[in-house]
Amino acid sequence: MADQAAAHSYAPEYPWWLQPVATVVILSAFALYSIWVALQGRGYAAPYLSPFYSPPVRVGGIPISPAWWVVWVPAGFRATCYYYRKAYYRSFFRDPVSCMIGESRRRYAGETAFPFILNNLHRFLLYLAIIVLAFLWRDTVAAFFFDGRFGVHLGSLLFLVNVVLLTGYTVGCHAFRHMVGGNLDCYSCARGGRVRYRLWQWVNPFNHRHAPWAWASLFSVAAADVYVRLLMAGVISDPKLF
Numbered sequence: 087m088a089d090q091a092a093a094h095s096y097a098p099e100y101p102w103w104l105q106p107v108a109t110v111v112i113l114s115a116f117a118l119y120s121i122w123v124a125l126q127g128r129g130y131a132a133p134y135l136s137p138f139y140s141p142p143v144r145v146g147g148i149p150i151s152p153a154w155w156v157v158w159v160p161a162g163f164r165a166t167c168y169y170y171r172k173a174y175y176r177s178f179f180r181d182p183v184s185c186m187i188g189e190s191r192r193r194y195a196g197e198t199a200f201p202f203i204l205n206n207l208h209r210f211l212l213y214l215a216i217i218v219l220a221f222l223w224r225d226t227v228a229a230f231f232f233d234g235r236f237g238v239h240l241g242s243l244l245f246l247v248n249v250v251l252l253t254g255y256t257v258g259c260h261a262f263r264h265m266v267g268g269n270l271d272c273y274s275c276a277r278g279g280r281v282r283y284r285l286w287q288w289v290n291p292f293n294h295r296h297a298p299w300a301w302a303s304l305f306s307v308a309a310a311d312v313y314v315r316l317l318m319a320g321v322i323s324d325p326k327l328f
């Protein structure tokens with residue numbers, strides 16, 4: 087009885103299906119929004135460049151939205167993320183829907199067959215995402231300059247929050263943690279072991295809280311883009327704070 091009571095006390099206070107449904111709704115909405123944004127072909131209201139359009143790649147003579155050259159990198163990075171995999175395997179495919187619940191498939195193929203074998207590209211998408219992140223930092227610095235003069239507007243702060251959240255999400259990536267030091271068995275035996283140990287220690291808290299960083303940065307990317315679009319449409323102004 088005591089065990090049952092203890093187990094019961096750990097049960098969530100909300101219906102079990104709420105989390106998977108919320109995941110499906112939010113991820114589907116974000117995917118559809120990303121496609122819509124990429125189809126627009128524009129994402130700039132001085133000095134703000136939408137994160138979906140950064141870096142602003144143009145290939146002469148090919149009439150497609152500049153966003154398509156870029157957006158597959160963060161999209162692929164998130165789609166292959168270990169946390170999001172757990173979320174969409176459970177929510178979209180019920181495969182399985184939770185721990186302690188059987189597989190819905192007869193035969194478990196893991197990530198050895200198409201399309202999920204593509205998830206093994208995550209490490210390489212991380213390298214590309216780091217490059218995109220560097221451009222987003224450059225855009226954030228630009229978001230503090232108005233006609234060449236430094237200033238802080240609401241949009242500047244929104245861009246700063248967004249890039250900080252994206253950085254927290256990226257450095258908390260399991261592949262990033264592995265790259266900086268998680269792949270070592272013996273730090274004192276490795277070249278640069280002390281530095282790598284410090285780096286590994288630094289990224290650990292981000293890694294342990296990877297899910298909140300993942301969700302917060304998803305919302306902040308959308309918020310930054312919505313802000314740029316409202317400015318482009320003249321719906322809002324960009325208040326100067328100081």
Ligand code: FES
Nearest residue numbers: 167168169259260
């Ligand atoms: S594990 Fe989530 S971004 Fe790499």
